[in-house]
Amino acid sequence: MSKTTRRNFVLSVGALGATTSVLGWPVLGQAKTAGGRVVVIGGGFGGASCARYLRRLSSDIDVTLVERDSKFMTCPFSNAVLGGLYDMDFITHGYEALREKYGVKIVHDSAVDVDAGAKKVRLANGSSLQYDRLVVSPGIDLRWDAIEGYDEAASAAMPHAWKAGEQTTILRRQLEAMPDGGVVVIAPPGNPFRCPPGPYERASLIAHYLKKHKPRSKILIFDAKPKFSKQPLFEQGWQALYPGMIEWISESEGGAIDGVDIKAMTVNPTFGDPQKGDVINVIPPQKAGMIAGVAGLTDDNGWCPVDQRTFESKAQKDIHVIGDAAIATPMPKSGFAASSQGKVCAAAIVASLSGQEMPDPSYVNTCYSLVGPDYGISVAAVYRLGDDGIAAVAGAGGVSPKDADAEFRAAESRYAVGWYQSITSDIWG
Ligand SMILES: Cc1cc2nc3c(=O)[nH]c(=O)nc-3n(C[C@H](O)[C@H](O)[C@H](O)COP(=O)(O)OP(=O)(O)OC[C@H]3O[C@@H](n4cnc5c(N)ncnc54)[C@H](O)[C@@H]3O)c2cc1C
Structure with missing residues (x-):
């Protein structure tokens, strides 16, 4: 059952009936939960991953994804669009698979307020969504001042x-x-x-x-x-x-x-x-997406402190923050990191709703960069939870070698495209 690859990691989820683990995400046995309503704000790398994996882990959890746009355009490979290598269609993804294959309810609207006491998210159209757990993955906002x-x-x-x-x-x-x-x-x-x-x-x-x-x-x-x-x-x-x-x-x-x-x-x-x-x-300069501040999840610097085992906010109970908005140092603010956090967060919510302890998770990140169409470089790391929070595992990862030959750089440029196709199909495909 268990496949291993060069850069895999294992999320130990014995309590939930883990069966195998492949390339940076946990494959868990279906957990028996008492159900529950999870609302996810943000259908980007973190939020869409979390919504999908919640439903994969427990089909009796009701998952609603609130995303303001009907299509998602990825920042990864947007530089390749600027360089004329791809067009906008290549980086555009829809929410049909999340809805049709995974049963995630999709609401295209903006979340404008969160009442943490009443456990409600208010939408721009005036309606509200009730939750047992809320996941906030709004990405960044720019500091216009x-x-x-x-x-x-x-x-x-x-x-x-x-x-x-x-x-x-x-x-x-x-x-x-x-x-x-x-x-x-x-x-x-x-x-x-x-x-x-x-x-x-x-x-x-x-x-x-x-x-x-x-x-x-x-x-x-x-x-x-x-x-x-x-x-x-x-x-x-x-x-x-x-x-x-x-x-x-x-x-x-x-x-x-x-x-x-x-x-x-x-x-x-x-x-x-x-x-x-x-x-x-x-x-x-940037800060966590606006709704994180409105919901009272941010610190003085505009980012969200979280318990790095579960990504539950340190400021508000039963609200989790993942992706760029969360403080998950030393993980970088990347799409791969956000997706990895989305899966850990899904496992933590399923554990909590089924009355289990969340075991120690692992997390993964690889960032490929294209220097040219046939010239790729990368940095990769596997992380575990240490006494002081998330810590990189020594020896598991690193950067591309400085003196690699042209064939090595060309191979990394192909891996970059493969990485993109695989992560986007894992999230939106
Ligand atoms: C040029 C560039 C290149 C990049 N290349 C890479 C790369 O090669 N590899 C990599 O791993 N990462 C890359 N990244 C980083 C990556 O794009 C981000 O780290 C990632 O998107 C973060 O995921 P997220 O879920 O936190 O936010 P996002 O993916 O931005 O998703 C946030 C979503 O929330 C929605 N939203 C926000 N607020 C609300 C609200 N109130 N109501 C409803 N919806 C809301 C937004 O519409 C958005 O769809 C790149 C970034 C840039 C800018």
Whole structure:
């Protein structure tokens, strides 16, 4: 019964009748629960995974997924759309399988309030949903007050494209309209933020597009950080594929920006001269999605403290927070991490509704990045629960080797596509 793979992990769920475990998710025997109503807010990587696995683990739990949009567009591979490798259809997924194959009730509306005392979620249409357990996976919201001059209206001129959809399309069109010899400015925030390698994959795939169509252009990364994820691998890839095209300006070199001027099309560093760009991609600082704050789940920094065994909120009983909104350090804010947390959270809820103790879980994450269409790099980790919360398992994971040959990089680019197809079919397929 048990399949093992290079990067698998085992969630020990003896109390629930675990049978086997494959590639980072628990396969549990059907648990006998007294039923119960679970409402999940957010049909992205965390919420949709949790809803689906709740129903897989216990078909007598009533699961309602509240998602404001009728289709979900993934941020993973949205950089490949910007680079012209795929179109928006490739990253768009529907909720039919969750409804038809798994019996998840789907409500397309916005959750606008949570009454934790009465255990009710209020929707924008005025109706309410009663729950026994609530799962909140709203992803991120952008801090519109963090960079002077950069509010939601400004993001039409200087797209963030940090939520996939219309913003991705705007940025892609701007790149297509830019003249050869133009300057693209990308301004990533400080930590923590959604997808630590994302801005650098974006620079890479925009460079791929520019090299092909506008080879005299340049990309400047104005970074609020002193270093970034997989930095030596990215820099090596840039040198190999796009020599001289991408320049990274660190925080200490004046990379952090505290203002923008959308009329002048400039970013303003905290020191040094304003920088003009033909296309400017501002990725502002972030916080947990708005409903997490409304529900009283956030700390002073805007993220949600949770019990990392069950993802139950430390602030509100019977409410769980997963995905980017939750504090799950050292796990990164990634789709794979959110999905893994969604499965652990589903197991914890089923355990709780069936009067069982939640055993120690494991968690998994792999982040592939494409430096070019045939050049992939990755970072992977398996995590367990230690005395101080989630901790990476020593020796289980790591980053791609620095001196790998072209065939190795090409293989990793194929694994990246395989990873995407497998996780999206596991969640929405
Ligand atoms: C450019 C880029 C590239 C990335 N690449 C990768 C990658 O290669 N691999 C990877 O693992 N991760 C990647 N990520 C990160 C990944 O997208 C996020 O970590 C992941 O989406 C987080 O899942 P989530 O469930 O927390 O939030 P989301 O997936 O964003 O889902 C949140 C959902 O909640 C809904 N929602 C929010 N509030 C409400 C409300 N009040 N009512 C109803 N619905 C609501 C939203 O509409 C949304 O559908 C990337 C991110 C970016 C920006």
